[in-house]
Every structure is written in C-alpha cells, then in structure tokens.
Amino acid sequence: MKSDRIKFLVFALVVLLIPLPLSGGYLTNVLIFVGINSVLALGLNLLLGYAGQISLGQAAFFGLGAYGSGVLTTAYGLNPWLAMVVVALCVAAFAFAIGFPVLRLKGHYLAMATLGVGIIVNIAFNETVDLTGGPSGLSGIPNLQIGGLTFDSDLKNYYLVWVFALGMILLSLNLVNSRFGRGLRAIHDSEVAARVMGVNARLMKVQVFTLSAFMSAIMGSLYCHVMTFISPNSFGFHFSVELLTMIVIGGLGSVYGSILGALLLTLLPEMLRSFQDFDIIVYGLLLITMTIYLPGGLVEGIPALFRRLVPARKVAEGSDA
Amino acid sequence: MELLNQVTQFVISGLATGSIYALIGLSFAIIFNSTGIINFAQGEFVMLGGVLAIFSLNVLHLPLVVAIAVAVAVTTIIGLVFERLAIRPLKNATPLMLIIITIGASILIRGLVMLLWGKDTQALPAFSGTDPISIAGATLLPQHLWIFGVTVLVIVGCRLFFNHTISGKAMRACSFNRRAANLVGISVGRMVLFSFVISAAVGSLAGVIIAPLTMTAYDVGVMLGLKGFCAAIMGGMGSGLGTVLGGLILGTLESLGAGLISSGYKDAIAFFILLLILFIRPQGLFKKGETERV
Numbered sequence: 001m002k003s004d005r006i007k008f009l010v011f012a013l014v015v016l017l018i019p020l021p022l023s024g025g026y027l028t029n030v031l032i033f034v035g036i037n038s039v040l041a042l043g044l045n046l047l048l049g050y051a052g053q054i055s056l057g058q059a060a061f062f063g064l065g066a067y068g069s070g071v072l073t074t075a076y077g078l079n080p081w082l083a084m085v086v087v088a089l090c091v092a093a094f095a096f097a098i099g100f101p102v103l104r105l106k107g108h109y110l111a112m113a114t115l116g117v118g119i120i121v122n123i124a125f126n127e128t129v130d131l132t133g134g135p136s137g138l139s140g141i142p143n144l145q146i147g148g149l150t151f152d153s154d155l156k157n158y159y160l161v162w163v164f165a166l167g168m169i170l171l172s173l174n175l176v177n178s179r180f181g182r183g184l185r186a187i188h189d190s191e192v193a194a195r196v197m198g199v200n201a202r203l204m205k206v207q208v209f210t211l212s213a214f215m216s217a218i219m220g221s222l223y224c225h226v227m228t229f230i231s232p233n234s235f236g237f238h239f240s241v242e243l244l245t246m247i248v249i250g251g252l253g254s255v256y257g258s259i260l261g262a263l264l265l266t267l268l269p270e271m272l273r274s275f276q277d278f279d280i281i282v283y284g285l286l287l288i289t290m291t292i293y294l295p296g297g298l299v300e301g302i303p304a305l306f307r308r309l310v311p312a313r314k315v316a317e318g319s320d321a
Numbered sequence: 322m323e324l325l326n327q328v329t330q331f332v333i334s335g336l337a338t339g340s341i342y343a344l345i346g347l348s349f350a351i352i353f354n355s356t357g358i359i360n361f362a363q364g365e366f367v368m369l370g371g372v373l374a375i376f377s378l379n380v381l382h383l384p385l386v387v388a389i390a391v392a393v394a395v396t397t398i399i400g401l402v403f404e405r406l407a408i409r410p411l412k413n414a415t416p417l418m419l420i421i422i423t424i425g426a427s428i429l430i431r432g433l434v435m436l437l438w439g440k441d442t443q444a445l446p447a448f449s450g451t452d453p454i455s456i457a458g459a460t461l462l463p464q465h466l467w468i469f470g471v472t473v474l475v476i477v478g479c480r481l482f483f484n485h486t487i488s489g490k491a492m493r494a495c496s497f498n499r500r501a502a503n504l505v506g507i508s509v510g511r512m513v514l515f516s517f518v519i520s521a522a523v524g525s526l527a528g529v530i531i532a533p534l535t536m537t538a539y540d541v542g543v544m545l546g547l548k549g550f551c552a553a554i555m556g557g558m559g560s561g562l563g564t565v566l567g568g569l570i571l572g573t574l575e576s577l578g579a580g581l582i583s584s585g586y587k588d589a590i591a592f593f594i595l596l597l598i599l600f601i602r603p604q605g606l607f608k609k610g611e612t613e614r615v
Contacts (some may be wrong), residue, residue: 056424059397102598106418108359112550113599116592119547129584237543241424248421280432287425291418292410 008173011256012166019158028154030270032226035161037262039168039219041246042255043212048244049253050176051208052188053103056112056240057118061213063125063222063235064091068228070138071131072316080144084221088214095213099206118240125232137231144225146174156161157226164222172255175211185253245283251297260298328592331580332573333456337465337534338369339572340472344527345549346556346564347479353558354496355516362403362427364546366521369396370528372434375443392526399430400521402513427542434539445532463615464533471530473575475523476565482519492516524549544588549576551595557580557605566607 022028046057068087072078078086102113125132132138144151144160150159175181186194187201195201224230242265250261269279294301344366352360363494407422414422448467453460483489494502495512503509509604527532528545535541548571555567571591579587598606 023432048417052417054420105599105603108420109554109599109603111361111420113596115547116595116599120589120592120596123586123589127583127589157390233377234603241428242423244424278436279433281436284425284427284429284432288407288422288429290422291425292407295418 035165036219038259039165041214041258041262045258047212053186056115058240060118061122061216062220065217066224066230069221069222070141085278086215091217092214094209099209103205106240122236136298139229141224141228194320251299254299257297257299329459331576335573335576339470339532339569340468341527342548342552343565343568346552348524349553351520352516355492361423364542365427365430366524367528367545368542371532374529396525397522402518404517442538444536447533453470456557553608563607
C-alpha cells in the first residue's frame with residue numbers, strides 16, 4: 001500500500017515537472033491529449049479490464065460531455081464550470097439508465113449493444129444541426145477561467161487537464177484496491193461465483209459503467225474548452241476502438257497500463273504523421289498481435305521479458321565457467 | 322395515391338437492401354454456429370467484395386462476370402488467411418479476446434484497402450442495364466431483381482449444403498457439440514476454417530450485388546456488417562428463414578423510416594431496432610425460448 005502511494009507521488013511529480021523544459025511548445029499540446037486520453041482509457045479499463053465488460057461506445061460519453069458543455073456555454077451562455085458539473089451528472093444519469101438493460105447482455109451481444117449506442121449518439125451529433133452545427137462542428141467555445149486566470153495557453157491547459165487527470169487516477173487507484181474493486185475482479189473471473197459470494201454483480205456493473213461515463217464526460221468538457229472547436233468525427237466508432245487499443249496495449253486491468261497505452265497511442269500518430277493514414281493499419285496490427293502474443297499488455301510484458309532475459313544471461317555465464 | 326406509390330417504392334427498395342442484410346446476416350450465422358464467434362470483420366468481407374469487383378473491372382479490365390468471380394474468390398482466400406493467422410493461433414480464447422482480434426482485423430483490412438485504392442466512393446455498373454420496370458406505380462430496377470435472385474440462390478444453396486452434404490452435416494454437428502463432433506472423427510479445426518471460407522464468400526457476394534445500387538468505398542463495411550448482424554440477431558443467429566425475414570423487416574423499416582421520417586436518421590433506426598431486440602428478445606424474433614426438459 002505504501003509503495004503504491006510512493007509510486008503515485010513519483011508519477012504525479014514527473015507529470016507536473018515535464019512541461020517545464022518544454023515551455024509550452026507543440027509537445028505540450030500533445031501531452032494535453034495524453035492526459036485526456038489517459039482518463040478515457042482508464043474509464044474503459046475499469047469497465048473492461050477490471051469488471052470484464054466490454055464497451056465499444058465509450059467515445060459517445062466523451063462526445064456527450066464535449067457537446068453538452070459546448071452547447072450550454074455557447075448557445076445558453078452558462079458558466080463553463082457549472083456546465084461541466086451539470087453535463088457530467090446528466091451523462092452519468094444517462095449511463096446509469098441505459099446501463100441496466102445494456103449490461104444484462106454478455107460478450108458479443110454487449111459489444112454490439114454498446115456499439116449501437118455509440119453510433120446512435122454519433123448520428124445525433126451529425127443530425128441535430130440547429131444545436132450542434134452538424135458535420136461542420138461547433139466553434140467559438142470559450143476557454144475555462146478561474147478568478148482572473150484564463151486557460152488559453154498550452155501550458156495552462158496542460159496543468160488544467162492533468163490536475164483533473166491526476167485526481168481521477170488517484171481515485172481509480174483507491175477504487176481498484178477497495179472492496180468495490182475486488183468485487184469487480186470477482187465479476188470478471190466468474191459472475192456466478194461473485195453473486196454466490198454476495199456481490200451485487202448487476203448493480204456493480206452498472207455503477208462502474210456509470211463511473212466510466214462520468215469520467216469520460218468530464219474529459220469531454222475539458223476537451224471542448226481546450227480545443228474551442230468540436231466536430232462529430234472526434235467521437236465516433238473509430239475513437240472508441242482507439243481507446244480499446246490503448247488499454248489492450250498498455251494492459252487490461254492496470255491503471256498505469258491505461259496511461260502507458262494512452263501515451264503510446266497518442267504519440268504514435270504524431271510520429272507517423274509523415275505516413276499519414278498508416279496509423280489505422282498500425283492500430284489493427286497492434287490489436288491482433290498484442291492480443292495473441294501479449295494478452296497482459298506492456299505493463300505485464302516488459303517485466304516478463306526482463307525476467308526472461310536476466311536468468312538467461314546467468315545460465316550463459318554458468319556454461320562459460 | 323401519391324403516398325401509396327411512395328410507400329410501395331420504399332418497400333421495394335427496402336426489400337432489396339433487406340436481402341443484402343439477410344445475406345450478410347447469414348454469413349455471420351455460419352461462423353457463429355460452428356465456432357461461437359461473432360466476426361466483427363464480417364462487414365469488411367462485404368466491402369472487399371464490392372471494392373475488388375470494381376478494381377477488377379476498372380483497373381484490370383476484366384469482363385464483369387470474371388471480375389465478380391475474382392472478387393469473390395480473392396475475398397474467400399482472405400477469409401481463409403484470416404482464420405489461419407488470427408483465429409487459429411488462439412487457444413482457449415475468451416469472447417473478449419475474439420472481439421478484440423476481429424476488430425483489429427477489420428481495421429487492418431479497412432486500412433489496407435484505403436491505402437491501396439484510396440478513399441473514393443465508386444459504383445459498379447448495373448449487371449443488366451438500368452431501365453426501370455414499373456410495378457403498381459413504383460419502379461423496380463433490374464439490379465433489384467438480381468439481388469432477389471442471388472439471395473434466393475445463396476440461401477437455397479446454403480440450405481442444401483448444410484442439410485445434404487457430408488461437410489455441411491459435419492459443420493452442423495460442430496455447432497451442436499464440438500467435443501462430440503471431434504469424437505466421431507470430424508476435424509473441428511477444418512470445419513472452423515470452412516465456415517470462415519463460406520462466410521467470406523457469402524459476405525463478398527452480398528457486397529458485389531449491392532455495389533451497383535449503393536456506392537462502395539473502403540469504409541462501407543462497418544454499417545453493412547452491423548446491419549447484417551442486426552438481421553442475424555432478429556433471426557436468432559440461425560442460418561435459416563429467420564435471418565432472411567429479419568433482414569427483410571430491417572431493410573423495409575429502415576427504408577420507410579428514411580423516406581417518411583428523415584433520411585439522416587436511417588442508420589440510427591437500424592441500431593434502435595438492434596437495441597430493442599437485444600433488450601427484449603435476445604433469442605431472436607422467431608425463436609421460441611429455449612426449453613429444456615429432463
């Protein structure tokens with residue numbers, strides 16, 4: 001427990017110090033998205049990696065957060081912070097309501113149902129032109145403000161996003177080590193056994209679904225204020241799959257795995273920029289090869305590889321002598 | 322009268338796209354029944370059928386019939402390779418892993434097609450002209466007839482295959498009980514491979530025959546695949562009449578909804594139906610609940 005706390009403190013320190021030498025350049029901008037994607041991936045990981053319930057519509061909750069905040073602040077002039085709270089609560093309530101019928105389904109059927117929800121929401125973003133601007137997007141969203149401080153530079157936004165992200169990461173770390181987290185893992189291993197042991201599996205699945213939607217919605221609100229422009233393309237099926245790829249690469253059922261996956265998959269397209277559309281192929285290949293050869297993701301794979309290499313060298317030395 | 326004509330028109334075009342959904346649904350069911358896998362890359366096989374046919378026709382300058390044959394053959398081979406490379410290496414895979422792998426395959430195929438042939442939407446020429454035939458105040462395109470004809474042929478063909486050939490019976494045996502099938506000497510692995518091959522062939526054929534009617538491009542597979550899945554769910558994942566009816570109902574409802582309510586929400590209607598069915602009757606519209614008596 002104590003080492004976990006130290007780990008988190010070191011991580012937080014690194015996160016807070018990183019932008020100092022960068023002083024707000026292009027890389028800082030990329031790292032803002034690492035923060036946002038980390039929390040989105042983490043939300044999905046709580047659901048999929050811990051409770052074993054797949055969702056292919058995660059981008060929808062992110063989109064609802066972004067559009068909710070965007071519309072409330074531009075069209076109705078609501079205070080952005082108030083809008084964020086209202087929207088996050090509404091999205092959570094929505095997730096809670098659809099969670100009961102959706103999470104009764106299992107495996108492939110659950111995947112298809114969440115995918116269906118995601119696509120319907122995305123179509124709604126495109127079709128409600130009066131409200132959302134339709135396919136051409138919604139622009140002119142104000143930056144967030146606190147006191148006299150306006151979050152209008154990359155550096156300020158970096159700290160804004162990461163303070164939220166660190167809070168949610170800490171929350172998740174505590175959550176997965178709690179009674180609730182153990183319940184989730186029990187459901188993952190065997191729902192029937194978990195029920196027999198007195199875990200209210202159905203309610204718990206809906207709760208974690210709601211929590212992941214809530215986290216995604218908050219990040220959606222932040223995203224819209226950071227970008228000041230949003231369009232339906234950012235919240236489609238493709239992004240849901242990207243989030244899935246992040247946690248598969250990082251490691252299912254690992255908080256830091258989500259962050260690692262988000263970091264890699266957010267940097268990757270930037271590095272592959274010169275190859276343009278190659279990134280989609282890379283996602284596909286990564287998903288297949290990681291699932292077949294490294295189902296534990298990198299957070300398990302790297303230590304395992306290390307362990308395999310180290311004794312191997314010892315054996316080699318032994319044979320020399 | 323005007324409205325009636327319109328409705329007839331919507332129903333006709335709805336039944337045509339519905340036939341396509343039925344074929345795709347069938348291709349889902351073939352794999353599901355012998356393996357228990359829902360192949361999320363199924364829509365990509367459909368897309369490949371259309372895209373490869375256009376490529377063979379326009380770039381390789383093959384005659385239409387040969388182009389279609391090439392498209393179906395190449396997609397079938399891709400189905401075979403897919404099973405060998407992505408499905409077979411997995412031993413004791415959980416449904417979760419299978420979902421992730423087939424999704425990975427689907428974006429891989431989509432990405433490769435996009436790189437090789439670009440993002441343009443293209444259409445295949447109609448198989449036998451575009452002179453409309455008018456029926457009861459509505460018009461029927463010759464391509465509609467092709468779609469109905471091919472759908473009927475494929476469904477009858479599948480039925481004969483599964484009920485009257487040794488391989489077909491063996492595949493059905495696998496779907497009932499893999500272990501028992503193995504015990505009586507059926508190679509389950511080979512049957513799984515077969516099911517992917519047949520499924521890719523049926524899916525690509527659906528993609529080819531719809532390509533003249535609706536344009537095709539690298540990204541049409543997602544929607545077509547999902548709607549085919551919806552049809553299969555309506556039919557209770559059986560490979561028979563239920564899926565066909567499911568596809569036809571879905572196509573008609575979608576076409577009526579698009580025509581009478583709003584075309585923008587066309588796809589949303591299909592997913593709304595999918596969700597309703599998953600919530601209310603996940604065993605399918607036409608199946609009685611599983612009853613087991615000792």
